Amino acid sequence: MNTIKETDVCIIGAGPAxxxxxxxxxQYNIPCIVVDKAVFPRDKVCGDGLSGKVLTILNSIDPAIGERLVGLQDKEESWGVTFVASNRASLDIAYKPVNDGAAGFVCKRMVFDNFLVDEMKRCGTIELIEGTAIDTYTLQQDGYLLSDASGSLRIKAKLIIVANGAHSSFTKDVAGIQMEPKHYCAGLRAYYKNVEGLHPKGHLELHFLKSLLPGYFWIFPLPNGEANVGVGILSEVVRKRKLNLRKMLQDTLENDPMLKERFKDAVLIDKIDGYGLPLGSKKRKLSGERYMLIGDAGHLIDPFTGEGIGNALYSGRYAAQQAKLAIAANNFSAEQLKAYDETIYYKLGPELKLSARLQKLVHRPWLFNYLMKLGMGNKQLRELMSCMFYELDLRKKLTKPSFYVKLLFNRA
Known part of the structure; x- marks a missing residue:
């Protein structure tokens, strides 16, 4: 029988979270073992957008990591987001610059995830095991015994941080979180070259087209004249209407009056891939006896924009902070770890609630169009929407009814 590796913390999944x-x-000098079924670099179907949250959180962990991300060549700077309503009114929301540079980027997940893996490989306290999937989770009195299918890898951990994505068997079978179509988004991603009319400052474009409502169409500019293009619609709607997302994407590019001109010379440079987005539009139990769920495994994707990488990074940091406290107290109970849930929903909850409300607005195009019009003429609203992408505490203002009362009577 193979030797059992012992560790205080085992992280299952080496993606961003x-x-x-x-x-x-x-940074806390706490050793851990990280296990991932993939061998990096590997592709991950995603929108590839890195909002201002990403650089903010990496800088807070270690400014040197942020500096290396800024210096990464294979990415595109993004200075904001452009929302386009069904009536074609558009609203530019700028990110707050970081050290006079761009706060956001667009970077293929193959590149960004491998960047983070390389960062882990710099750290002597992190043991990274690639190409191995954890299939068995056995809770024992003193920790979890983890094993791959063959039993050739066995790990005993006092605490596990589950970060292996939306389809995590642990999330479903142990934590009891199931995929719910009304809190899940179906998406398609394609890479195109020679798309015209990209924003000069690399804005991420979110188009809430009438033909796609209550979903949206996106264009995210990439280096070398490429763009990440796709559609996302609630799974509940896809099922009820029996929608063919691939056909909807193609019809949009071929028939939409504005987009067909922008894509007339565009070339598809890779296959069209589908993926699911577990949305944070419902509060869930994210921890229990000796475990915490982070990133997509915890269903934390923004319900309105579909942005998940920033929230994944925040949840990973909060889980590490709680792990430090649990180790110091030698207490890995559900009661001890529920502070992680409280932190997540205190810090990210206001944003997720707001985004869920905005998602529902899309069902009422006239109201969403009005909000866009209001934002175009209201500096206060634009600034607060900008804060959604990098300042967690300020988002709480957007959940207060008093803010909207002031907004309606103050157009300055």
Whole structure:
């Protein structure tokens, strides 16, 4: 029988959430083992947008990591987001610059995730095991015994941080979180070259087209003249209407009066891939006896924009902070770890609630169009919407009814 590896913390999944948790633990000088079924670099179907949250959280862990991300060549700077309503009114929301540079980026997940893996490999306290999937989770009195299917890898951990995505068997079978179509988004991603009319400052474009409501169409500019293009619609709507997302994407590019001109010379440079987005539009139990769920495994994607990487990084850092406290207290009980849930929903909850409300607005195009019009003439609203992407505490203003009362009577 193979030797059992023992560790205080085992992180299952080396994507953005898991890597961030490991990097934060390294700052605390807490060793951990990170296991991922993939061998990096590997592709991950995603919108590839890195909002201002990403650089903010990496800088807070270690400014040197942020500096290396800024210096990464294979990415596109993004200075904001452009929302386009069904009536074609558009609203530009700028990110707040970081050290006079761009706060956001667009970077293929193959590149960004491998960047974080390389960061982990710099750290002597992190043991990274690639190409192995954890299939068995056995809760024992003193920790979890983890194993791959063959039993060739066995790990005993006092605490596990689950970061292996939306389809995590642990999330479903142990934590009891199931996929709910009304809190899940179906998406398609394609890479195109030679798309015309991209924003000069690399804005992420979110188009709430009438033909796609209550979903949206996106264009995210990438280096080398490429763009990440796709559609996302609630799974509940896809099922009820029996929608063919691939056909909807193609019809949009071929028939939409504005977009067909922008894509007339565009070339598809890779296959069209589908994926699911577990939305944070419902509050869930994210921890229990000796475990915490982070990133997509915790269903934390923004319900309105579909942005998940920033929230993944925040959840990874918060889980590492709670792990430090649990280790110091030698207490890994559900009661001890529920502070992680409280932190997540205190810090991210206001944003997720607001985004869920905005998502519902899309069902009423006239109201969403009005909000866009209001934002175009209201500096206060634009600034607060900008804060959604990098300042967690300020988002709480957007959940207060008093803010909207002031907004309606103050157009300055």
């Amino acid at each position: 898991g890597a961030t948790a490991a990097l934060q633990l390294h």
